[in-house]
Every structure is written in structure tokens, then in C-alpha cells.
Amino acid sequence: IGVLRSSSLIIDTANDDLLKVWGKTNEIIGKPIATILIHENELDTLDTIRKVFDSGKGFTAQDIAVEIVHLEETKQCYLNVTYHPILDQYGKTEQILLLVIDVTQQRELSLQKDDFISIASHELKTPITSVRASLQLLDRMKDSPNSPMIPKLIDQANRSIIRINTLVDDLLNVGRLSGGQLQLSKSTFKVSELLENCCSHVRAIAKHQLIFKGDDSIAVFADEHRIDQVVLNLVNNAVKYAPNSKEIYLNLEKYDGYAKVSVKDFGPGIEPDQLAHLFGRYYRADYQGAQYSGLGLGLYICAEIIRKHGGEIGVDSTLGEGSTFWFKLPI
Structure with a gap:
């Protein structure tokens, strides 16, 4: 959280978390924010803040990628940043409130879910394809009931069905756990x-x-x-x-x-x-x-x-x- 004041966008306050995002100390308090947003990829952010101040209309930027240095370790994080104007009695912007939320964990979880859907589709498709192939071959052999291939195809289909059942059980169990519905019978x-x-x-x-x-x-x-x-x-x-x-x-x-x-x-x-x-x-x-x-x-x-x-x-x-x-x- 931080507060900018006046049209010069002076940094009035900034808590430790915001200072960490900026990679600065509290020595920047009282200085214009333009003195720290100096890199080319930060100029758009500076323009956005100025527009919020001039228009008096708030703005939220989502999934902003930043590199945060902590204990000499650089870590890429993703942030949602809200610029909220604070107006005076005449409707003019006096200050801008900065609200920064670290959404790195939520973003990683979302990506994991996307990967999971892709993996689940593949994992289910493989045994289903195997069952289908076995059934097609068995259908062709219906006029040859004594073929030695029939027991092998049936065994292959059974193993694939067991695999599908295991995958579905995992999905159902996760659903029950997520909804707090997994009951124990002790x-x-x-x-x-x-x-x-x-x-x-x-x-x-x-x-x-x-x-x-x-x-x-x-x-x-x-x-x-x-x-x-x-x-x-x-x-x-x-x-x-x-x-x-x-x-x-x-x-x-x-x-x-x-x-x-x-x-x-x-x-x-x-x-x-x-x-x-x-x-x-x-x-x-x-x-x-x-x-x-x-x-x-x-x-x-x-x-x-x-x-x-x-x-x-x-x-x-x-x-x-x-x-x-x-x-x-x-x-």
C-alpha cells in the first residue's frame, strides 16, 4: 500500500511490502514516483498514474510481471495494482492510493489447473482408445470364436477399464476433498x-x-x-x-x-x-x-x-x- 500526493506524484507513504516490490528503502518517501519508474518498461505505468490523477478515475492493472529481489535472490512475481484517486471537495484529485496484491500463487494454480485439464484429457483418452481398438478387433473376430487373440484382447480391454476407473476415482476423490464431502467411516x-x-x-x-x-x-x-x-x-x-x-x-x-x-x-x-x-x-x-x-x-x-x-x-x-x-x- 502506498499514497501519492499532488500533481507531482510525490510518494507520501509506502509500506514495507510496496518498498520490496520497488526494490527501494524508505529513503524514497517525499520524492516523485518518476524518480523510481525510470526504465523503459515502467514508463507506461507512469503514464497510467498520471491519467488517473488527471481524470479522477481509478484503474486496475492485472498480472503485472515484476522481479523482486529479496535476500539477494531474484524472484519473478505477478501483481494486481489498483490506482484509486482520492478527491477533494471540488472533485479534483488530491492523492492516489496504490493497492498492490501479489497474485503469483493464484496465477500458478490457474496454470496448474490448465495443465491438469490437458493431462487428464490425455490420460483418459489413452485407455479409452485402447478399449475401442480391442472392441473393434473383437467385432472382426466374432465369426472366429476360437481365435487365441480373443482372451488377450479381453484382458487388454479389462486393464484399460481398470485404468479409467482409477482415474475417475481420483477425480471424484479430489472433488469430494475440495468440497469437504469426503466422509470417513472409522x-x-x-x-x-x-x-x-x-x-x-x-x-x-x-x-x-x-x-x-x-x-x-x-x-x-x-x-x-x-x-x-x-x-x-x-x-x-x-x-x-x-x-x-x-x-x-x-x-x-x-x-x-x-x-x-x-x-x-x-x-x-x-x-x-x-x-x-x-x-x-x-x-x-x-x-x-x-x-x-x-x-x-x-x-x-x-x-x-x-x-x-x-x-x-x-x-x-x-x-x-x-x-x-x-x-x-x-x-
């Missing part, structure tokens, strides 16, 4: 039994060796279906992103009044600058330069489910050594 169950069931399911479809270690006696009061969903997502991620890790460990322990579940792989690990974003909505990590299929919703859904249980979720990773995803539930 009961008391042994976590070890849930992990063993998960292990048997994944062992049946993967080449990895899943090894369970931990305290068999730990029980929690939680939504078993939702916690199973979280564990399956973490294990499936380990299978997907660490294909050369022959062993995946599931560990269960008591930790400061919580049941802590860890899923450890020995894959390539995750870049340190990606760790803070992994549980964000729409975020898809780049593993060793490769983008994998998916909507970027799985870990976000896991995080929200655990938070709704009053728990915590996180990840520890070392490049070249692997990753450990973990979550904690109150006991």
Missing part, C-alpha cells in the same frame, strides 16, 4: 493385517519382493478403506518409480503415540527441490528426466486422507539410494 483394525492384504495384492501383479516388518499388535481407529487406499498408492508408486528396486519394505512401528507406516524403495531417489511439492495438488514429479503417466493427484489425496485422520505424512529421499514415504496415525 473402525478399529490391526494395521499389520491391512499391510499384509496390500502386500498379497501387489505381489500378485508385480515382480517386486514386498517385505513387511513391524509390530503386529498395533491397532488404530480409522477408515480402513481409506488407509488401504493410501498404502496401495504409496506401494504402487514405489513399483512404478523404482522399477529396478527388487525389494520394497513396509515397516510398522509405534512412534510418539502414533502408528507409523513406512514404504521404502531402493530406486533413484527424488531431487531435493521436488520434495516440498510432492503432496501438492496436480504436481507430477520428474524422475531422472522422465514424466510418468498419472494425474498428479495420488499423493495429494493420500495427504488429505491422513490429515483428516489427524495424522502426518512425509517423505525422506536420497538421490541414488531410494525413498521412504511414511505416514502416522493416532493410536
